[in-house]
Amino acid sequence: MPSVFDTPAPDAALQLALDRVKRSEEEGRGSDMEGLAFNQVVVNMGPQHPSTHGVLRLVVTLDGELIKDVIPVIGYLHRCKEKLAERRTYYQYIPIVDRTEYLASMNCEWGYVLTVEKLAGIEPTRRVEFIRVIMAELMRIASHQVAVGTFTADLSPLGTAMAFYTFRDRELILDLLEEASGARMMFNYFRFGGVRYDLPDGWVEKCHALMGKMPKLIDEYEALVKNNAVFLSRCLGKGVITQEDVAEYGITGPNARASGVAYDLRRTRPYSVYPELDFRVCLAEHGDVYDRYQVRIDEMRESVKIVLQCLDMLPDGPVQVGSLRAPYVITPPPGECYVGQENPRGEYGTYIVSDGSRYPYRLKYRDPCFCNLQIFPKLLRGTKIADAVAISGSMDMVLGGIDR
Amino acid sequence: MVDVGLIILRLVVAIVIAYAVVFVAALVNILFERRGLAVMQDRLGPNRTGPQGILQSVADSFKMMGKEDFAPAAADKIVFTLAPILVMVGAVAVQVVIPYTKGFTPQDLNVGIIYIVAITSFTVFSILLAGWASHNKYSLVGALRSAAQMVSYEVPMILGLLVVAMAVGSLSLNAVVEAQSDYRWNIFFLPLTFLIYFVASIAELNRGPFDLPESESELVAGYGTEYSGMRFGMFFLNEYAGMTIMSMITVTLFLGGWQGPFADRLVIGGVALIPIFWFLVKTYVMVFALVWIRLSVPRLQVDQLMDFAWKILIPLGLANILVSAAVMLWVPNWKGGMLVVQWILLLVFVGSFDTILRWNLRRRRKRVAVLG
Numbered sequence: 068m069p070s071v072f073d074t075p076a077p078d079a080a081l082q083l084a085l086d087r088v089k090r091s092e093e094e095g096r097g098s099d100m101e102g103l104a105f106n107q108v109v110v111n112m113g114p115q116h117p118s119t120h121g122v123l124r125l126v127v128t129l130d131g132e133l134i135k136d137v138i139p140v141i142g143y144l145h146r147c148k149e150k151l152a153e154r155r156t157y158y159q160y161i162p163i164v165d166r167t168e169y170l171a172s173m174n175c176e177w178g179y180v181l182t183v184e185k186l187a188g189i190e191p192t193r194r195v196e197f198i199r200v201i202m203a204e205l206m207r208i209a210s211h212q213v214a215v216g217t218f219t220a221d222l223s224p225l226g227t228a229m230a231f232y233t234f235r236d237r238e239l240i241l242d243l244l245e246e247a248s249g250a251r252m253m254f255n256y257f258r259f260g261g262v263r264y265d266l267p268d269g270w271v272e273k274c275h276a277l278m279g280k281m282p283k284l285i286d287e288y289e290a291l292v293k294n295n296a297v298f299l300s301r302c303l304g305k306g307v308i309t310q311e312d313v314a315e316y317g318i319t320g321p322n323a324r325a326s327g328v329a330y331d332l333r334r335t336r337p338y339s340v341y342p343e344l345d346f347r348v349c350l351a352e353h354g355d356v357y358d359r360y361q362v363r364i365d366e367m368r369e370s371v372k373i374v375l376q377c378l379d380m381l382p383d384g385p386v387q388v389g390s391l392r393a394p395y396v397i398t399p400p401p402g403e404c405y406v407g408q409e410n411p412r413g414e415y416g417t418y419i420v421s422d423g424s425r426y427p428y429r430l431k432y433r434d435p436c437f438c439n440l441q442i443f444p445k446l447l448r449g450t451k452i453a454d455a456v457a458i459s460g461s462m463d464m465v466l467g468g469i470d471r
Numbered sequence: 472m473v474d475v476g477l478i479i480l481r482l483v484v485a486i487v488i489a490y491a492v493v494f495v496a497a498l499v500n501i502l503f504e505r506r507g508l509a510v511m512q513d514r515l516g517p518n519r520t521g522p523q524g525i526l527q528s529v530a531d532s533f534k535m536m537g538k539e540d541f542a543p544a545a546a547d548k549i550v551f552t553l554a555p556i557l558v559m560v561g562a563v564a565v566q567v568v569i570p571y572t573k574g575f576t577p578q579d580l581n582v583g584i585i586y587i588v589a590i591t592s593f594t595v596f597s598i599l600l601a602g603w604a605s606h607n608k609y610s611l612v613g614a615l616r617s618a619a620q621m622v623s624y625e626v627p628m629i630l631g632l633l634v635v636a637m638a639v640g641s642l643s644l645n646a647v648v649e650a651q652s653d654y655r656w657n658i659f660f661l662p663l664t665f666l667i668y669f670v671a672s673i674a675e676l677n678r679g680p681f682d683l684p685e686s687e688s689e690l691v692a693g694y695g696t697e698y699s700g701m702r703f704g705m706f707f708l709n710e711y712a713g714m715t716i717m718s719m720i721t722v723t724l725f726l727g728g729w730q731g732p733f734a735d736r737l738v739i740g741g742v743a744l745i746p747i748f749w750f751l752v753k754t755y756v757m758v759f760a761l762v763w764i765r766l767s768v769p770r771l772q773v774d775q776l777m778d779f780a781w782k783i784l785i786p787l788g789l790a791n792i793l794v795s796a797a798v799m800l801w802v803p804n805w806k807g808g809m810l811v812v813q814w815i816l817l818l819v820f821v822g823s824f825d826t827i828l829r830w831n832l833r834r835r836r837k838r839v840a841v842l843g
Contacts, residue, residue, distance in 0.1 A: 129608075129612070132774075219769075222770060223680070228508075228511060228766060231512040232513060295769060296828045297769045297775075299832050300772075301772060303836050304837065307839060310839055326840055327840020350840070350842055352838045352839065352840050353836050354839040355836065451773060452612070453770075453772040454772070
């Protein structure tokens with residue numbers, strides 16, 4: 068009779084890893100020493116592991132400290148986001164979009180709303196466009212703060228200090244977003260052709276004040292780690308993504324820009340009022356862990372610039388199209404539509420097929436984290452355990468987006 | 472007969488003090504570090520249990536004692552139980568030779584420094600045992616890392632202590648303290664030796680940038696992954712008691728031990744009381760240094776750790792011994808000579824090391840793109 072103390076039977080991923088070990092042993096390429104020693108160990112990193120940032124599971128084959136093979140296993144946070152869309156009206160689905168990539172909810176909502184607007188031919192007002200850009204860029208700063216903070220926290224208690232600083236300042240941004248939308252994380256703020264509420268009184272001044280001191284705060288993050296030789300030795304030249312990799316694996320966002328690929332949908336496939344704004348696409352040359360960190364820091368500064376410009380250019384006007392307070396029921400004409408939008412983590416694409424009814428016929432996401440995750444086995448193979456933690460931290464995964 | 476009675480009394484007092492120091496130090500240090508880190512990380516830290524949270528560690532340890540005594544089914548039960556018991560041996564036994572104050576050293580061994588080196592390496596046994604007995608891969612990797620690290624860093628530590636022994640001319644810790652009277656502390660004229668010893672002692676403690684055996688972001692909890700309740704508590708207490716014990720040794724060897732102003736006042740039964748205060752103050756300055764270093768230096772990687780021990784610290788330690796021996800042998804006023812030579816070496820090393828390391832790291836980086 069089986070008892071709770073028995074080793075459970077390996078699942079598919081674990082079995083695959085074990086089979087690979089067995090095969091490599093049979094072929095005589097077990098270890099470093101030309102197949103003389105076989106001491107490969109298969110370890111589950113995750114789903115409950117302190118440094119996988121969510122429920123990502125990596126089935127890792129170790130040879131001592133060396134990583135021989137990695138099989139990422141996902142699906143522990145699967146909540147049927149795409150299927151849910153088929154039983155809800157377009158309007159009812161907006162709050163669910165928040166919960167996909169939960170660290171960048173505003174941007175995700177925008178991606179969905181953009182797609183439906185394009186499908187239904189709704190044109191938002193100019194004030195709305197600026198409010199949306201402000202919200203999305205504030206969210207981008209907040210999201211990068213989490214990314215940078217948790218990445219350095221993986222490296223050491225020094226990073227934990229950094230994480231406390233970034234989270235401290237993220238609260239200030241969330242306060243602003245809360246004041247505008249009523250929520251701190253799941254905003255439910257965007258509407259088709261508009262936003263839910265107009266900006267409250269005094270919000271613009273508050274945002275202006277925060278953005279004024281944000282560059283100083285970002286300097287503070289940088290000062291903590293920039294010249295730390297140990298931090299540099301953990302980051303420089305580790306986990307290099309080449310430009311070929313970027314093309315082959317479809318890597319987008321800061322991870323691609325760190326390899327010098329100037330792919331930023333705000334510039335390459337502009338939407339909303341981004342063509343009118345002055346900002347730089349942040350690039351780096353080496354494509355390693357440090358550059359991915361550096362690009363995020365630079366992007367925070369650029370986002371601050373964008374928000375400041377938008378606050379200055381913000382026109383007056385309605386925040387909803389037409390007389391309706393909110394278009395509860397919309398029926399886009401039959402057809403399909405894909406809109407890619409620049410999320411903090413890369414190209415967040417929403418693909419909707421409409422059959423002319425009140426519900427989407429099919430909804431599909433192109434999640435940046437899901438595509439960026441595909442390069443993990445290639446990046447991690449041949450590195451050390453400690454490198455793996457640094458690399459996976461620098462890739463900035465959000466499992467809510469990957470599993471949907 | 473009276474002598475024998477006195478010796479037994481002294482030993483009993485010493486043993487009681489040794490255990491009291493270990494447990495009290497652990498409880499104090501846990502809170503000290505938590506509040507210290509909190510200040511540095513711009514937050515409050517534990518401040519609810521008792522005034523300013525001073526009862527937090529006590530509450531935590533009672534909580535741990537109340538937990539289920541659990542061992543994994545696959546674990547080697549005997550070794551699994553033995554490991555947390557043995558782990559305290561190093562921290563308790565090493566206090567036998569520490570001169571707490573003038574006239575009170577539990578046992579003044581004439582091989583005190585060697586005894587310290589021998590006893591402090593005892594911790595690695597229990598960590599290895601714990602890692603092996605847990606039947607867990609994370610624990611095993613943590614234990615192996617720990618063994619490699621402790622063996623590696625013991626060498627530079629001994630190389631550092633050797634210079635102290637050479638300078639003092641004795642291995643007895645009382646002699647070391649006596650030699651540092653009138654503020655002629657070893658740290659002033661052996662700064663490079665202090666640096667080597669201090670770095671190695673942090674590695675011996677498994678702390679700060681060298682906490683690889685239990686690096687929580689990589690190995691979950693390293694050798695302690697399968698431990699819970701008071702078994703885990705023993706490892707935890709030992710780690711934090713170790714901070715104080717190691718600082719005591721550092722203070723004795725380099726910071727003049729119990730020496731300080733008014734050392735001769737308030738003597739009761741041949742035991743001076745005021746030096747205890749100086750000893751504690753110096754010890755907690757060193758403990759604070761440990762907390763500070765832990766926060767401000769990221770964790771090293773295993774290969775970097777080994778490189779640092781074998782390629783940098785050990786050659787440096789050997790060079791240090793050679794130079795120091797030469798100075799002692801041929802320079803008439805050798806203390807003055809040491810002062811000059813060691814400070815120059817230290818400044819050159821500290822000034823160049825960081826720059827060279829960073830330059831080298833940047834040089835080896837390859838570009839994947841060329842931007843205009």
